[in-house]
Amino acid sequence: MTIRAFGDTAVLTGRSLRHIVRSPDTIITTAVMPIAFLLLFVYVFGGAIDTGAGSYVNYLLPGILLITVASGIAYTAYRLFLDLKGGIVDRFQSMPIARSSVLWAHVLTSLVANAVSLIVVVGVALLMGFRTGAGVSSWLAVTGILTAFTLALTWIAVVAGLSAKSVDGASAFSYPLIFLPFISSAFVPTETMPGPVRWFAENQPVTSIVNTIRGLFAEQPVGDDIWTAVGWCVGILVVAYGCSAMIYRNRVS
Amino acid sequence: MTAETAIRVRGLRKSYRDVHVLRGVDLDAPRGSVFALLGSNGAGKTTAVRILSTLLTADTGTATVHGFDVSAQAAEVREVISLTGQFAAVDEILSGRENLVLVARLRHLKNAGGIADELLARFALADAGRRRVSTYSGGMRRRLDIAMSLIGKPPVVFLDEPTTGLDPEGRMEVWRTVKELARGGTTVLLTTQYLEEAEHLADRIAILHEGRIIANGTLAELKQLMPAATVEYVEKQPGLEEIFLAIIGTAGGGREAARDGAAASDWKGRR
Numbered sequence: 339m340t341i342r343a344f345g346d347t348a349v350l351t352g353r354s355l356r357h358i359v360r361s362p363d364t365i366i367t368t369a370v371m372p373i374a375f376l377l378l379f380v381y382v383f384g385g386a387i388d389t390g391a392g393s394y395v396n397y398l399l400p401g402i403l404l405i406t407v408a409s410g411i412a413y414t415a416y417r418l419f420l421d422l423k424g425g426i427v428d429r430f431q432s433m434p435i436a437r438s439s440v441l442w443a444h445v446l447t448s449l450v451a452n453a454v455s456l457i458v459v460v461g462v463a464l465l466m467g468f469r470t471g472a473g474v475s476s477w478l479a480v481t482g483i484l485t486a487f488t489l490a491l492t493w494i495a496v497v498a499g500l501s502a503k504s505v506d507g508a509s510a511f512s513y514p515l516i517f518l519p520f521i522s523s524a525f526v527p528t529e530t531m532p533g534p535v536r537w538f539a540e541n542q543p544v545t546s547i548v549n550t551i552r553g554l555f556a557e558q559p560v561g562d563d564i565w566t567a568v569g570w571c572v573g574i575l576v577v578a579y580g581c582s583a584m585i586y587r588n589r590v591s
Numbered sequence: 592m593t594a595e596t597a598i599r600v601r602g603l604r605k606s607y608r609d610v611h612v613l614r615g616v617d618l619d620a621p622r623g624s625v626f627a628l629l630g631s632n633g634a635g636k637t638t639a640v641r642i643l644s645t646l647l648t649a650d651t652g653t654a655t656v657h658g659f660d661v662s663a664q665a666a667e668v669r670e671v672i673s674l675t676g677q678f679a680a681v682d683e684i685l686s687g688r689e690n691l692v693l694v695a696r697l698r699h700l701k702n703a704g705g706i707a708d709e710l711l712a713r714f715a716l717a718d719a720g721r722r723r724v725s726t727y728s729g730g731m732r733r734r735l736d737i738a739m740s741l742i743g744k745p746p747v748v749f750l751d752e753p754t755t756g757l758d759p760e761g762r763m764e765v766w767r768t769v770k771e772l773a774r775g776g777t778t779v780l781l782t783t784q785y786l787e788e789a790e791h792l793a794d795r796i797a798i799l800h801e802g803r804i805i806a807n808g809t810l811a812e813l814k815q816l817m818p819a820a821t822v823e824y825v826e827k828q829p830g831l832e833e834i835f836l837a838i839i840g841t842a843g844g845g846r847e848a849a850r851d852g853a854a855a856s857d858w859k860g861r862r
């Protein structure tokens with residue numbers, strides 16, 4: 339049964355990866371906005387932002403990576419919505435396959451697509467002077483955190499795709515997620531913010547994740563931030579996964 | 592009893608809030624037969640098909656396919672059915688061949704490529720097989736859609752308005768396919784608004800109206816429902832359309848009669 343579920347998921351993942359290969363513009367458009375932010379903040383605003391020692395591009399990159407993921411997952415919601423609307427999900431669900439494989443295929447595809455976008459953005463950052471002495475274990479930790487973050491956000495995208503009533507609705511949910519890093523430690527140190535904003539910035543998920551990645555790249559101790567970051571990712575993942583499963587099941591009633 | 596019955600429905604009810612779509616539907620489709628479910632727009636044909644293909648659960652009542660209950664044994668039901676929904680469910684970005692290979696793989700069949708090529712040839716899609724489906728005409732899409740449903744040779748096939756939107760040639764092709772399936776022992780349940788289609792294809796016809804089956808039987812049986820006077824007056828045998836109108840005239844109430852009249856003349860226009 340579970341072996342079958344893996345097989346079905348693999349076949350359906352192959353299908354949606356093919357969609358991405360045939361419209362590579364989805365990868366490009368995902369990467370364009372974060373790259374624009376990177377250019378804007380490093381070359382325009384960056385000079386006026388005091389982040390202490392170190393180059394601003396090093397300071398900025400972790401937040402930009404999270405923005406990349408937040409804009410990338412909009413396509414997952416969009417593709418899922420189109421599948422539901424076009425009736426192909428009905429076709430799959432009337433076939434003897436594991437029903438969960440339909441969602442997992444979109445989730446795995448999202449991981450692959452976001453990984454490619456992230457690599458593109460890191461490449462641009464390297465050209466702009468981003469440098470890190472991070473070793474293999476630090477890179478693995480960064481990869482792990484970004485994967486967990488992508489998974490968590492992707493399941494939010496699945497909720498959006500399952501419950502959207504229109505194409506616009508299926509991607510609009512990602513705007514607040516893209517905006518969230520602006521009220522965090524991603525662009526400027528939180529110490530400069532007024533009281534309530536600072537409190538929000540320091541206690542929302544992005545700050546702990548950004549601080550962790552920044553610490554790993556800078557070869558500095560990450561302290562408790564990494565556990566807060568992992569806790570947020572796992573928490574969001576569990577809640578969003580639960581909601582998706584419930585909505586998906588209730589569609590058949 | 593169930594050995595010969597492919598599809599058995601008893602007292603099926605389904606409402607969407609205050610819209611009572613199915614109000615106690617009973618029907619039996621013998622194995623290897625072509626069963627036509629006939630009804631006007633909004634009669635509940637698609638709702639019934641979705642319940643039978645495990646995409647929707649009924650409020651009350653039972654439905655079994657090959658002896659498997661559609662809600663309690665949904666996985667077993669899915670092993671023996673295939674669904675061609677009212678609107679073509681194909682992947683636009685993939686080619687026709689890739690669509691067929693995809694379904695063959697999901698059905699865990701060996702030689703998915705060979706199966707795909709064979710179906711492309713059979714449905715006159717061989718030349719377009721490697722083109723993206725987004726470039727297909729409506730008729731080509733529908734043919735691909737039906738071809739996808741035949742992969743794995745499921746013994747029960749649901750076709751929801753398979754010929755709507757097809758030109759006469761395309762319709763003849765679908766009709767030929769349905770007859771071929773029936774000859775091979777497949778049970779076909781199709782819904783249609785075309786009386787002519789039911790008359791031409793079906794062994795048994797059920798008319799769904801206001802949530803109930805108001806007539807059910809072979810074409811010959813339905814013909815006996817015609818008022819005798821009309822049969823004597825008209826020289827030719829009455830068509831299904833006349834039978835339908837005669838039944839509706841007695842079964843439907845005043846308010847509904849006007850709507851049905853409009854629907855019926857719409858059918859005439861299409862023929």
Ligand SMILES: Nc1ncnc2c1ncn2[C@@H]1O[C@H](COP(=O)(O)OP(=O)(O)OP(=O)(O)O)[C@@H](O)[C@H]1O
Nearest residue numbers: 607610612630631632633634635636637638639677
């Ligand atoms: N999800 C839904 N929510 C609310 N009402 C619905 C829903 N699905 C169908 N209905 C209603 O149920 C009734 C029957 O719909 P159904 O699609 O089964 O009819 P049909 O016989 O297939 O019609 P058509 O010939 O137009 O395809 C219609 O009045 C429709 O508006």
Ligand SMILES: [Mg+2]
Nearest residue numbers: 636637638677
């Ligand atoms: Mg319908």
